[in-house]
Amino acid sequence: DIIGAIFGQTEGLLSPEMNLNELQRISKVGRIEVRSKSTTNTTTGHAIIQMSTDIDTCSLISAAVEGIDKVGPFDCKFSLVAIDDVRAAKRDDIVKRAKEIKRRWKTKAISEGDTMLKDGH
Numbered sequence: 001d002i003i004g005a006i007f008g009q010t011e012g013l014l015s016p017e018m019n020l021n022e023l024q025r026i027s028k029v030g031r032i033e034v035r036s037k038s039t040t041n042t043t044t045g046h047a048i049i050q051m052s053t054d055i056d057t058c059s060l061i062s063a064a065v066e067g068i069d070k071v072g073p074f075d076c077k078f079s080l081v082a083i084d085d086v087r088a089a090k091r092d093d094i095v096k097r098a099k100e101i102k103r104r105w106k107t108k109a110i111s112e113g114d115t116m117l118k119d120g121h
Helices: 002-010 020-025 055-066 086-120
Strands: 029-038 043-051
Touching (some): 002 020, 002 043, 043 055
Antiparallel strands (some): 029 043
16 A cells, blocks of 8 residues: 555656666656554654766655655655665775775785795895
8 A cells, every 4th residue: 555655656757767667667667665654643764766877857756745744544654864875885884895806906916926036135
């Protein structure tokens, strides 16, 4: 019901190129993950929407999702908790690893060269 509400209630609010179905079709939006926990009268949880769009599109879709007020027959409220740039974090990990590789290779290359020079004399 929650995922249906996200797709159903955001459809047609924004331009056709920002339709979640269309963005998913062209791989700009990944799977929508919902983690929920129900008690007697309420359900709380998190909806994670993985996107590879620009920040403008991401913020517009976030605002549209926050506008959802019903899941099935029940009132609901969505609020944005965070926008994480996963690509930036991944890029940082790649740069960090590249520096490690370079440092190890440089150390190995220097020691091999040093050995070659010593063996040559």
